Amino acid sequence: MQYETLSNHSWISANNIQFGHRPQGHQQTEDAMKFNLDDMSLDELRALRKQVDRTIDTYKERQRQKALAELEEKAKAMGFTLNELIGGKKARRSSGIPKYRHPDDPMTTWTGRGRRPDWVKEALANGKSLDDLLI
Incomplete structure (x- = not known):
């Protein structure tokens, strides 16, 4: 009789699926779970297919x-963490603490780093100083 291997722990023969280690000489063991596909109802077959599909997907x-x-x-046995060995993801840099606030819209802020926002440029052009915009 020909057997087709599904994995290390399951195999299939004709309409029978056997789970467990295939014994020497293809003899069945008591600890193996057996499914005779011909004896299963349509709902049982669909449930089995769903389980197999889910197992394959994961x-x-x-x-x-x-x-x-x-x-x-x-890595732990050698005194390291895996991240130390593979150079895991570094912590993301914070965008910084706001230092300046828009005079008309207190929700709009600027950290003082990078390019000056248009509202800061306009305030400076209108005679205000950065000290006037400090939070």
Whole structure:
């Protein structure tokens, strides 16, 4: 009888799906879960297909998580964090604390860094100083 491997722990033969390790000589074991597709109702078949589809869809992410956990464990055993070894994401730089406020719109502010906003240029052109705009 020919067997087709689905994964390390499942295999299929004709209309039977067997979960568990395929024993030597293709003998069935008590701890293996068996499904005879011919004996299943349409609802059971659809539920099984849904489970298989979900498992397939999440396979890559589960493998990625497993690999990540193994790498983190190995790094920890060597006295490092994984981020230290791979140069993980650095903390994002803050945009800064506002230092100046628009005279007419208190919600509009400027940190004093970078190009001057138009409202600061207009205030300076109208005779105000940066000290007048300080928060």
